[in-house]
Amino acid sequence: MDFRLEAAAASEFAENVATDHDFRVPDVDWDRTARDVLTIDWIDGAALSDEAALAAAQVDRRALGRTVIQSFLRHALRDGFFHADMHQGNLFVDAQGRLVAVDFGIMGRLGLKERRFLAEILYGFIVRDYMRVAVAHFEAGYVPRKHRIEDFAQAIRAIGEPIHSRTADQISMSKLLTLLFEITALFDMKTRTELVMLQKTMVVVEGVARTLDPRLDMWSTSEPMVARWIDENLGPQGKLEDLGRSLGAFAKALREGPDMLERLERLSERAMLLADQPGLAVDPATIEAQARASARAGRWRTLALWAIALALAAMALT
DSSP states (O other): OOHHHHHHHHHHHHHHTTTOSSEEOOOBOGGGOBTTBOOBOOOOSEETTOHHHHHHTTOOHHHHHHHHHHHHHHIIIIISEEESOOOGGGEEEOTTSOEEEOOOSSEEEOOHHHHHHHHHHHHHHHTTOHHHHHHHHHHTTOSOTTSOHHHHHHHHHHHHHHHHTSOGGGOOHHHHHHHHHHHHHHTTOOOOHHHHHHHHHHHHHHHHHHHHOTTOOHHHHHHHHHHHHHHHHHSHHHHHHHHHHHHHHHHHHHHHHHHHHHHHHHHHHHHHHHHTSTTOOOOHHHHHHHHHHHHHHHHHHHHHHHHHHHHHHHHHHO
């Protein structure tokens, strides 16, 4: 164990939440942190595990329960970097009513693809759009294309409909994800480590929030965070950002095109040298033909990338 790595996680987490009004991370004292020592700011507040302290501080338990859920979703969706050990002993509420987290030894990461997947499936269940949930699984590549998307959407409905017939305090988001993983296993979806970490954390987070407010409405609490992320990242602004990332990837591929052709040429030269070695009979004409084919493929690939990049630029201007 190297506490410098935990300190780095705390530092990154603190930067992400610096503008959040309801969540705080203590600063790292880097001068007093080393491999075997982690020093952070002292936290004055009531631990969420201390019922007497919460009562003495007259904490708004319902508001704090909402903060626990919404802050976790904000970190997972907005930042792709979340505290993966959010039990009551690691959470405090300070005098300003802010949630304060400590212990950053277990952190979770979600890439943009995983964040989109999470937002789409949560929002799909919230608005009862099961085809949207199914499409999210297929677009993410989690469910093999040999299965029909309509059949998968039907299986998803079997999870969603019973949930919407229950009262707010009976709905469990962590139970939803558990059932979802059971269904996806029937459709050959392989276990995803990052999603298992997410599910495990959501179980803990939901348990903490329910301890504060047993009648917490998970859907209405989650919907603003999920809907906002979808609007910002899958709406017009998100599409423009996607276009920018795609153009950047194409530009990188175009820059690397000459290097790729040079590597192919060196490979061809090495193959020619091997052909001269005893015990290996390779027709030089075959090697030359392969080299020409590789070079031709590289040229066509470069032209194709230029064509796609120009098409995307035209779409952006339109």
